Amino acid sequence: MKSVVTTVIAAADAAGRFPSTSDLESVQGSIQRSAARLEAAEKLAANLDAVAKEAYDACIKKYPYLNNEGEANSNDTFKAKCQRDVKHYMRLLQYCLVVGGTGPLDEWGIAGQREVYRALGLPTAPYVEALSFARNRGCSPRDMSAQALTEYNALLDYAINSLS
Amino acid sequence: MDKRFFNFFNLTEDQAIALLDTPHDQISENDSRYIAASHLVNCPTERSIDALIRAVQQTDPVLANRIVRRKSVETLGRLQAVQALPIIHECLQDDDCYMVENAAWAIGEIGTQNAAILETVAQLLDKPGQTHRVIIHTLAKSNYEPALERIRRFTDNPDLPTASAAITAVCRLTGEHSQMTKVVGMLQNPNVLARRLSIQDLIDSRYYDAIPSIAKCPVSLVFRLRGIRMLAEAGISTGTLTFGTVQPHLEQSLRDHPNDLGLVHAYEHPPTLPVLIQELYETDFGRCYLACKTILEHYADAAPDALFATYADEARSDYGAHFHVMKLFGWLKHAPAYELLIEALHNKQPQFQKSRAAAAIALAELGDERAIPELKTCLNTRIWDLKYATLMALEQLGDSSGYEQAVNDEDWLIREKANAMLAIAH
Numbered sequence: 001m002k003s004v005v006t007t008v009i010a011a012a013d014a015a016g017r018f019p020s021t022s023d024l025e026s027v028q029g030s031i032q033r034s035a036a037r038l039e040a041a042e043k044l045a046a047n048l049d050a051v052a053k054e055a056y057d058a059c060i061k062k063y064p065y066l067n068n069e070g071e072a073n074s075n076d077t078f079k080a081k082c083q084r085d086v087k088h089y090m091r092l093l094q095y096c097l098v099v100g101g102t103g104p105l106d107e108w109g110i111a112g113q114r115e116v117y118r119a120l121g122l123p124t125a126p127y128v129e130a131l132s133f134a135r136n137r138g139c140s141p142r143d144m145s146a147q148a149l150t151e152y153n154a155l156l157d158y159a160i161n162s163l164s
Numbered sequence: 165m166d167k168r169f170f171n172f173f174n175l176t177e178d179q180a181i182a183l184l185d186t187p188h189d190q191i192s193e194n195d196s197r198y199i200a201a202s203h204l205v206n207c208p209t210e211r212s213i214d215a216l217i218r219a220v221q222q223t224d225p226v227l228a229n230r231i232v233r234r235k236s237v238e239t240l241g242r243l244q245a246v247q248a249l250p251i252i253h254e255c256l257q258d259d260d261c262y263m264v265e266n267a268a269w270a271i272g273e274i275g276t277q278n279a280a281i282l283e284t285v286a287q288l289l290d291k292p293g294q295t296h297r298v299i300i301h302t303l304a305k306s307n308y309e310p311a312l313e314r315i316r317r318f319t320d321n322p323d324l325p326t327a328s329a330a331i332t333a334v335c336r337l338t339g340e341h342s343q344m345t346k347v348v349g350m351l352q353n354p355n356v357l358a359r360r361l362s363i364q365d366l367i368d369s370r371y372y373d374a375i376p377s378i379a380k381c382p383v384s385l386v387f388r389l390r391g392i393r394m395l396a397e398a399g400i401s402t403g404t405l406t407f408g409t410v411q412p413h414l415e416q417s418l419r420d421h422p423n424d425l426g427l428v429h430a431y432e433h434p435p436t437l438p439v440l441i442q443e444l445y446e447t448d449f450g451r452c453y454l455a456c457k458t459i460l461e462h463y464a465d466a467a468p469d470a471l472f473a474t475y476a477d478e479a480r481s482d483y484g485a486h487f488h489v490m491k492l493f494g495w496l497k498h499a500p501a502y503e504l505l506i507e508a509l510h511n512k513q514p515q516f517q518k519s520r521a522a523a524a525i526a527l528a529e530l531g532d533e534r535a536i537p538e539l540k541t542c543l544n545t546r547i548w549d550l551k552y553a554t555l556m557a558l559e560q561l562g563d564s565s566g567y568e569q570a571v572n573d574e575d576w577l578i579r580e581k582a583n584a585m586l587a588i589a590h
Contacts, residue, residue: 084482088447112325112357114262115298118238118269119364120386125202128231157227162262164198164231 002103004030030100036147041097043144044090044152052086054137055130086130089163093155102158110162128164131156175200177207181215184236188222188229197228201235205242213245220251234266241270249274253281256288264288265295272302286311289318296321297329297361304333304368312337319343324350325361332365341371348374351381354428356448359383363391372399379413380426382450386518388417389549393577407580414577418553419525420491422457429454437463441474444485452488460495468498475504483515490519494526502530506538521553528557536563548575555581564589 008023019027044051088109095104117124135156140146175183183191183200191197201219204212219236222229237255240248252274255267268285276282286308288299296318303311315337318330328350331343348371350362360383366374367390378391392414399405416424428450435443440463443455459467471479471489479485490508493501508516508523524542527535535557542554543566551573558566567589570582 084445084447084484107355108357111323112297112361114265114295115364116357116360120390123202124235125196125199128198129196161227161231164234164262 002106003099003101005100006103007101033147033151034100036145037097037100037151040144040148040152041094043148044094044097048087048090048094051134052083052090052130055086055134056083056126058130058133058137085127086134089127089131089159090134093152093159096155096158097151102155105155105159105162109159114163124163128160131160131163135160175203177204177209177212180204180207181211184215184219184232188224188226188232197232198235201232201239205239208243213240213243213248216240216243216245217248217251220248220255230260230263234260234263237263237266237270241266241273244274246274246276249276249278249281253284256284261293261295265298268295268299268302272305276306282306282308283310286314289314297323297326300326300329300333301368304329304336307337309337324353324355324358328358328362328365332369335369335371341369344369344371344374347371348377351377352426352428356383356450359428359450360387363387367391367394370395370398372405375410375413379416380424382425382427382453384449384518385417385420389414392417393548396577407577407584411581411584414552415556418521418549418556420522421495422453422460425453427454427457431458434458434462437466437470441470444474444479444488445482447484449484452484456488456492456495459492464496467492467496468500471498472501472504483519486516487519487522490522490526494522494529497529497531499530499532502527502532502534505530506535509538509542517547518549520547521550524550524553524557528560531561533561533563536561540566543569543573546574548577551575551578552581555585559585 004026008019008027012019012023089105092104092109096102116122135153138144138149138152140149143149144152180200180203183195183197184204186195186197188197197219201216204216216236216239220233220240222233233255237248237252240252249271252267252270255263256271258264258267268288271281271285282303285299285302285306288294289296289311300315300318303315312334315330315333318326319334321327321330328347331347335341335344344366347362347365347369350358351374353359353362359381363378363381363383366378372395375392375395378388378395381388392410396405396407396410396414400407400410431454435458437459440455440459444452446452446455463470471492474485475489479489486508490505493505505523505527508519509527511520520542524539527539539554539557539561540563542550545551551570555566555570555578558564564585567582567586570578571586573579573582
């Protein structure tokens with residue numbers, strides 16, 4: 001599992017050296033932000049179902065053409081697809097908050113997943129739209145502290161960017 | 165190519181072009197240029213291609229615009245828009261690695277022998293931070309031999325899917341098969357993406373010897389069936405394979421019993437039933453199959469109630485767990501699930517498509533002959549795996565009346581299966 005700490009140590013070890021000053025600064029930075037990350041992780045874990053549901057509900061409301069009747073365009077199609085996958089990405093994102101790096105998303109959600117979506121002709125737009133909603137929905141101090149929200153939003157941006 | 169999800173947003177071509185041409189900072193809150201760029205895959209017209217090219221030319225680096233540019237390049241690739249090659253060539257120099265990935269992929273889809281373009285793609289192999297796997301795919305697909313030695317350097321890459329693509333590319337460019345067993349070995353890797361992606365490489369290299377191993381690979385049967393079908397198509401057309409050699413592996417995959425898979429995970433101790441039921445929702449199907457196997461071995465009596473409960477609660481709207489619930493009712497031979505299986509057999513929502521074939525197999529396990537006329541209606545669909553599973557189910561239920569219709573089916577695999585069954589019957 002990649003994190004700032006494991007990346008720094010792996011790089012130092014590969015070069016047969018001690019971590020440099022800038023390596024230690026990046027570890028220090030990660031540790032300083034850990035309280036905010038863990039706060040965001042705790043809030044997200046407690047509200048995962050609500051956050052995912054709100055994201056896809058809002059997305060359907062926002063894009064009325066997602067609501068049309070028909071086998072491939074129906075409301076339920078979008079909802080079920082989106083609900084399952086948004087929850088999956090939110091869980092990986094929560095792991096990233098705990099780890100303090102993008103390793104869980106990179107390893108389990110992105111690397112190769114883009115290829116799978118392309119090969120099978122699966123739409124990325126529902127995830128991108130739902131995660132974008134979640135990105136714009138978070139509010140401080142209502143949902144979490146400003147620092148925690150910054151950490152959470154940075155990872156949502158990362159997920160949106162790398163899935164699209 | 166499965167196009168079930170392409171027409172997802174029900175936009176018209178005019179609406180999509182108008183959205184795409186709207187500057188991103190003027191787009192209404194109720195609209196999305198990203199969706200418009202995705203939707204135009206349904207419109208192989210000059211107008212749409214021109215609109216997509218205009219979208220690629222809008223280079224504002226904000227995230228909302230960046231993702232539209234990338235998606236536009238992908239759509240141009242799917243439309244095989246040769247006229248877009250010059251601008252896609254420029255995108256290979258982009259700072260955004262995902263844009264570069266999509267551009268390299270689109271060049272492979274469009275297909276070109278333009279040496280300048282292919283050399284730019286090859287030079288990306290020396291650039292760190294790129295999706296080298298996709299770059300290697302495009303070079304191999306384009307048969308660009310000047311990149312061979314540069315690709316060979318990736319055959320020991322620590323990133324397994326990249327190494328797998330490189331080994332496959334060397335095989336395609338030189339005919340050297342010696343390393344392909346490494347790619348076959350990745351079918352049993354603990355990482356689900358390594359397993360899924362190695363199937364793609366085995367397809368690309370026409371490595372027919374891998375078919376039995378693909379049939380045992382613990383990923384969703386969608387990946388296994390796609391791999392076996394594509395290899396069968398290629399091998400039978402050249403006379404290298406016969407339907408008879410592929411048939412047992414294809415049917416093993418369609419039947420999809422967890423005991424027929426080489427599982428890559430293990431439990432230290434069997435978990436409780438609620439934990440196992442929750443495992444059915446995992447996105448790594450390797451873990452779901454382990455849970456199914458454990459449920460069958462340790463909780464066969466208690467499982468039906470738990471399966472009905474999780475179906476009512478969440479699985480009816482979760483296409484992964486839905487599939488496993490249907491399969492388990494079949495393996496458990498649980499007669500009270502008959503109505504639920506019939507409903508799944510006829511469920512037309514596209515994300516539940518694989519549950520239809522699963523329900524056909526499960527209904528045969530129940531041994532209830534009432535299912536025969538219900539199953540036969542599935543022979544009129546255009547879904548090959550459902551039709552094939554239906555023929556297998558009818559065979560198990562002792563009904564052969566569907567063969568005459570199936571020998572004239574539009575799908576060659578269905579015709580082969582029906583002919584094979586008729587040959588046995590006579």
